[in-house]
Amino acid sequence: MSHVPHELAEEFPDKVELMQKLKVSDQHFARLFDEYHKINRAVHRAETLVEPMEELAEVELRKKRAHLKDEIWRILSEHGQATAS
Numbered sequence: 913m914s915h916v917p918h919e920l921a922e923e924f925p926d927k928v929e930l931m932q933k934l935k936v937s938d939q940h941f942a943r944l945f946d947e948y949h950k951i952n953r954a955v956h957r958a959e960t961l962v963e964p965m966e967e968l969a970e971v972e973l974r975k976k977r978a979h980l981k982d983e984i985w986r987i988l989s990e991h992g993q994a995t996a997s
Contacts, residue, residue, distance in 0.1 A: 916956045920948060923981065927988045934991065941987050948980040 921928050934941040951973055957963040958970045965973075 916953060918952050918955075918977070918981075920945065920981075920984065924985070924988060927992070930988055930991055931984075934987065938987070941984070944980055944984055944987070948977065948984060951977045951980065 920931060924931070931941075931945065935945055936942075954963070955970065955973050955977055958965045958973070
Protein backbone atom coordinates (compact mmCIF):
# COMPACT_ATOMS: atom_id res chain seq x y z
CA MET A 913 0.00 0.00 0.00
CA SER A 914 1.41 3.37 -0.96
CA HIS A 915 1.73 6.31 1.34
CA VAL A 916 -0.84 9.03 0.67
CA PRO A 917 0.61 12.47 1.48
CA HIS A 918 -1.44 15.27 3.01
CA GLU A 919 -3.41 13.05 5.38
CA LEU A 920 -5.02 15.21 8.07
CA ALA A 921 -3.33 13.28 10.89
CA GLU A 922 0.01 14.31 9.37
CA GLU A 923 -1.08 17.86 8.64
CA PHE A 924 -2.39 18.43 12.18
CA PRO A 925 -0.65 15.81 14.37
CA ASP A 926 -1.48 17.64 17.60
CA LYS A 927 -5.20 17.66 16.69
CA VAL A 928 -5.73 13.95 16.01
CA GLU A 929 -7.70 13.35 19.21
CA LEU A 930 -9.87 16.42 18.62
CA MET A 931 -10.54 15.33 15.01
CA GLN A 932 -11.66 11.91 16.25
CA LYS A 933 -14.05 13.51 18.73
CA LEU A 934 -15.44 15.94 16.16
CA LYS A 935 -16.01 13.20 13.58
CA VAL A 936 -18.42 11.63 16.05
CA SER A 937 -20.01 14.73 17.56
CA ASP A 938 -20.16 17.22 14.65
CA GLN A 939 -21.91 16.10 11.49
CA HIS A 940 -20.60 19.08 9.48
CA PHE A 941 -17.01 18.36 10.51
CA ALA A 942 -17.44 14.66 9.69
CA ARG A 943 -18.67 15.55 6.20
CA LEU A 944 -15.74 17.92 5.60
CA PHE A 945 -13.31 15.31 6.93
CA ASP A 946 -14.68 12.60 4.62
CA GLU A 947 -14.75 14.92 1.61
CA TYR A 948 -11.15 16.00 2.26
CA HIS A 949 -9.96 12.39 2.32
CA LYS A 950 -11.93 11.52 -0.82
CA ILE A 951 -10.38 14.43 -2.73
CA ASN A 952 -6.92 13.86 -1.25
CA ARG A 953 -6.92 10.29 -2.50
CA ALA A 954 -8.08 11.39 -5.96
CA VAL A 955 -5.24 13.94 -6.12
CA HIS A 956 -2.75 11.30 -5.03
CA ARG A 957 -4.00 8.86 -7.69
CA ALA A 958 -3.67 11.58 -10.32
CA GLU A 959 -0.18 12.60 -9.16
CA THR A 960 1.07 9.01 -9.23
CA LEU A 961 -0.60 8.41 -12.62
CA VAL A 962 -2.73 5.61 -11.25
CA GLU A 963 -5.74 7.55 -12.54
CA PRO A 964 -4.35 10.35 -14.74
CA MET A 965 -6.56 13.36 -15.38
CA GLU A 966 -6.43 16.65 -17.23
CA GLU A 967 -4.11 19.17 -15.58
CA LEU A 968 -6.91 21.69 -15.04
CA ALA A 969 -9.07 19.08 -13.30
CA GLU A 970 -6.16 18.14 -11.04
CA VAL A 971 -5.52 21.80 -10.20
CA GLU A 972 -9.19 22.27 -9.33
CA LEU A 973 -9.09 19.23 -7.03
CA ARG A 974 -6.01 20.64 -5.29
CA LYS A 975 -7.80 23.96 -4.78
CA LYS A 976 -10.83 22.20 -3.33
CA ARG A 977 -8.57 20.15 -1.04
CA ALA A 978 -6.87 23.34 0.17
CA HIS A 979 -10.24 24.99 0.82
CA LEU A 980 -11.44 21.98 2.82
CA LYS A 981 -8.19 21.91 4.79
CA ASP A 982 -8.62 25.61 5.64
CA GLU A 983 -12.19 25.01 6.79
CA ILE A 984 -11.14 22.00 8.86
CA TRP A 985 -8.34 24.06 10.45
CA ARG A 986 -10.82 26.85 11.25
CA ILE A 987 -13.09 24.41 13.08
CA LEU A 988 -10.17 22.76 14.90
CA SER A 989 -8.88 26.18 15.96
CA GLU A 990 -12.28 27.26 17.25
CA HIS A 991 -12.66 24.09 19.29
CA GLY A 992 -9.09 24.36 20.54
CA GLN A 993 -9.75 27.87 21.81
CA ALA A 994 -13.03 26.80 23.41
CA THR A 995 -11.34 24.00 25.35
CA ALA A 996 -8.47 26.32 26.39
CA SER A 997 -10.92 28.84 27.90
